[in-house]
Amino acid sequence: MKIGIVEVAERAGVSEATVSRVINRRAGVSAKTREAVERAMAELGYERSTRGQIVAVITPWLSNPFFTDVAELIEAALAPHGLKGVVCPALPGGIQEREFVNALAEHGVAGVVFLSASNTIEGADPETYDVLAARRIPFVGVNGGFEGHDAPVLSTDDPMSAELAVDHLWTLGHRRIGLASGPSGNRPADRRVEGFRTAMTRRGAADSDAPVVRQHYTIEGGQSATSELLKRGVTAIVAASDFMALGAYRAVLREGLSVPGDVSVVGHDGSTIMEFVDPPLTTVRQPIDRLAKEVARSIVALVSNRDVPRGELLFSPELVVRGSTAPPRRA
Incomplete structure (x- = not known):
């Protein structure tokens, strides 16, 4: 049997007009009444039409x-x-x-x-x-x-993203690779950090050769994180976003170094515009x-x-x- 607003109104003990207002999410219905109608709809299995919304x-x-x-x-x-x-x-x-x-x-x-x-x-x-x-x-x-x-x-798949970046840089010959990650408590950032550490450990790298710095997902955050990672002697940076990778570029240049001559950089996201920066950014595309x-x-x-x-x-x-x-x- 198809459930309509008549049955919902009877179950909730309200008028059909009130049910209509709740269904269409209009004002003029108290929270208690709205809750009673929503509960009746759930109990009866009423199907709300939503096309065109x-x-x-x-x-x-x-x-x-x-x-x-x-x-x-x-x-x-x-x-x-x-x-x-x-x-x-x-x-x-x-x-x-x-x-x-x-x-x-x-x-x-x-x-x-x-x-x-x-x-x-x-x-x-x-x-x-x-x-x-x-x-x-x-x-x-x-x-x-x-x-x-x-x-x-x-x-x-964030762990796979980290694995792809590390594998590429490791194959090129890099052994001191740093991660410029997003802030702690951010699920994608946390999973990428775990994936990065797993990928480096799997290849026999010591913790000191795989430093991680957490910062905001911004150009400034990428610049700050990269400045810290360069002090730790890394030759390559894995950035948690393409914007952070641009910040990495800025930090490398301000140290009088070059990308990729002195420091390689890998981004994450895959924004099309990153093909046109100088040099074009290697990235892990979502x-x-x-x-x-x-x-x-x-x-x-x-x-x-x-x-x-x-x-x-x-x-x-x-x-x-x-x-x-x-x-x-x-x-």
């Missing part, structure tokens, strides 16, 4: 072309299904992210994509996800999951085309009340070799 893509750092590229690809993949992607720039875990989600939940949104937002932070406040779950609004994570919620997560398509597939299935695989799905990255890496000078 908005999917919010919450992401930081739109100044970074990587996030812009991924957001655009997600939007393009959603469009054929009648869903409209809207980008909401917000710092991970900040009050702006919560305000976006609260406003979207109140006024109507089909789903939410957390693109390297608070879902990448260990111990992030679960309030944002709790709001969505209470309203039965589906959400998906990219490069990080949700504590306490079994939502789909699509991620680049498979953003496949990631974006899978994000869209998951959102479309969820808003249509279809089951989707839960847990984390890992995508393999790709090493793109350009001009920023070469054998160490001593070789």
Whole structure:
């Protein structure tokens, strides 16, 4: 039997008009009444129609072309299904992210994509996800999951990213390789650090030959981390992002050295613009085309009340070799 608003209204003990306002996420309904209606919908298995509504893509750092590229690809993949992607720039875990989600939940949104937002932070406040779950609004994570919620997560295989970078530099002859990583508590950064140390240990490198410096995912962060790593005598830098790699370039040049003559640099993300820096950046490219398509597939299935695989799905990255890496000078 198909469940309609009449059955939901009877179960919740409210009018059909009230149920309609809750379904369409309109104002004028108390929190207690809204909760009763949502509970009745869940108990009866009511299927809410969401076609043609908005999917919010919450992401930081739109100044970074990587996030812009991924957001655009997600939007393009959603469009054929009648869903409209809207980008909401917000710092991970900040009050702006919560305000976006609260406003979207109140006024109507089909789903939410957390693109390297608070879902990448260990111990992030679960309030944002709790709001969505209470309203039965589906959400998906990219490069990080949700504590306490079994939502789909699509991620680049970070340990493999580290392995690809280390293998390339080791094959060139580098034996003192440093990692300019993202901050502690950031899931992708933590996993890349673990992958980097595993890759270096597997090749017989001592801890002193594989230093790690944690900094922000910015040009300035990459510059600061690289300055510290150069003091430790490294001949190659693995950067946690392409922007950090640009900071590494700056730090190397300010020491009177050159890339790759004195220091090789490998980035991470795969922004197209990095092909045009001098020298063009060797980088580990995240498979953003496949990631974006899978994000869209998951959102479309969820808003249509279809089951989707839960847990984390890992995508393999790709090493793109350009001009920023070469054998160490001593070789």
